[in-house]
Amino acid sequence: MPEVDRVAANRAAIAARRARADLKQRLRSGEVSPLRVLEQSLVPGTPAATLRITDFLLSFPAIGATKLVRLLETLDISDKKRLGGLGKLQRERLEGFVRDRLGAVPQGERPPLTVLAGPTAVGKGTVAAYIRDHYPEVRLSVSATTRPPRPGEVEGQHYFFVDDEGFDRMLAADELLEWATVHNKYRYGTPRGPVLAAGEANELMLLEIDLQGARQVRASMPEARLVFLAPPSWDELVNRLVGRGTEDEEERTRRLETAKVELASAEEFDEIIVNDEVPRAALRLVELMRG
Numbered sequence: 593m594p595e596v597d598r599v600a601a602n603r604a605a606i607a608a609r610r611a612r613a614d615l616k617q618r619l620r621s622g623e624v625s626p627l628r629v630l631e632q633s634l635v636p637g638t639p640a641a642t643l644r645i646t647d648f649l650l651s652f653p654a655i656g657a658t659k660l661v662r663l664l665e666t667l668d669i670s671d672k673k674r675l676g677g678l679g680k681l682q683r684e685r686l687e688g689f690v691r692d693r694l695g696a697v698p699q700g701e702r703p704p705l706t707v708l709a710g711p712t713a714v715g716k717g718t719v720a721a722y723i724r725d726h727y728p729e730v731r732l733s734v735s736a737t738t739r740p741p742r743p744g745e746v747e748g749q750h751y752f753f754v755d756d757e758g759f760d761r762m763l764a765a766d767e768l769l770e771w772a773t774v775h776n777k778y779r780y781g782t783p784r785g786p787v788l789a790a791g792e793a794n795e796l797m798l799l800e801i802d803l804q805g806a807r808q809v810r811a812s813m814p815e816a817r818l819v820f821l822a823p824p825s826w827d828e829l830v831n832r833l834v835g836r837g838t839e840d841e842e843e844r845t846r847r848l849e850t851a852k853v854e855l856a857s858a859e860e861f862d863e864i865i866v867n868d869e870v871p872r873a874a875l876r877l878v879e880l881m882r883g
């Protein structure tokens with residue numbers, strides 16, 4: 593290729609990349625609707641047509657790397673595809689997915705975030721995990737913690753694992769919406785950015801945090817909905833704590849003392865859900881969130 597043409601081609605490629613980056617940004621900020629982008633992508637050569645399916649899907653606040661893989665499998669679309677290169681059926685499935693998501697989250701009707709709290713071992717983690725696996729429209733906040741990872745826990749999926757200095761830095765930079773020392777041991781906090789982003793995009797956002805954190809959220813975001821997860825009975829709560837087998841006798845006694853105080857705080861919450869069966873409790877919570 594003559595030098596002049598090569599320079600022109602380079603320039604065009606750079607301009608196209610810029611246009612795509614700009615489109616991604618506008619998608620993420622909600623400035624342009626994903627449906628509009630899909631429509632534009634029918635026109636060959638447009639930034640929308642050359643946008644990667646992965647970038648398109650990742651622009652939805654509730655979709656991260658893990659969900660992306662599952663979603664592409666469901667839609668039967670290769671991660672190499674660009675929007676302009678989708679087959680007819682792929683495009684239909686993708687459009688259906690986008691419409692479902694937009695339909696599931698009508699603008700401005702619900703509180704921007706829901707906090708799930710409750711006593712130790714009531715099943716907060718279990719219900720939150722069930723929601724993560726079964727209700728992809730709900731985005732779960734990933735907390736930062738100074739607790740070391742347990743086997744099988746994934747950085748950025750279960751928690752952001754940081755040391756004490758890292759946590760101090762986040763506090764100094766005002767990056768946490770709330771934080772608390774839980775069970776007198778480790779510090780846990782909710783990164784502010786994703787909560788705000790979800791609010792702006794009107795995504796359903798769930799925070800599974802302790803009671804101290806729930807109170808801080810109430811103070812700083814009075815419009816948040818606070819849900820208390822309650823055990824069917826005191827004996828069942830003790831059974832769950834013992835059955836989980838993650839604490840020794842002394843720690844269990846200490847946690848149960850705290851649990852008594854926490855149960856008494858249920859009335860501070862907007863809603864109480866009894867965690868009798870996990871799928872039922874999860875469904876009730878999601879229905880509340882959907883409004």
Ligand SMILES: Nc1nc2c(ncn2[C@@H]2O[C@H](COP(=O)(O)OP(=O)(O)O)[C@@H](O)[C@H]2O)c(=O)[nH]1
Nearest residue numbers: 717735736771772774780781782800801802805
């Ligand atoms: N305040 C606050 N509490 C959190 C946060 N993330 C988790 N927690 C609470 O920390 C506690 C301990 O969680 P975890 O270390 O996963 O242990 P486990 O729940 O005892 O299995 C639970 O009560 C969580 O609700 C957070 O970002 N802020």
Ligand SMILES: Nc1ncnc2c1ncn2[C@@H]1O[C@H](COP(=O)(O)OP(=O)(O)O)[C@@H](O)[C@H]1O
Nearest residue numbers: 712713714715716717718832836867868869870
């Ligand atoms: N609805 C339920 N019925 C029976 N067992 C449950 C239920 N929900 C949770 N569990 C069990 O109770 C224990 C504590 O649950 P977990 O989610 O760790 O509690 P939390 O996060 O509130 O401390 C776990 O062993 C879990 O499998």
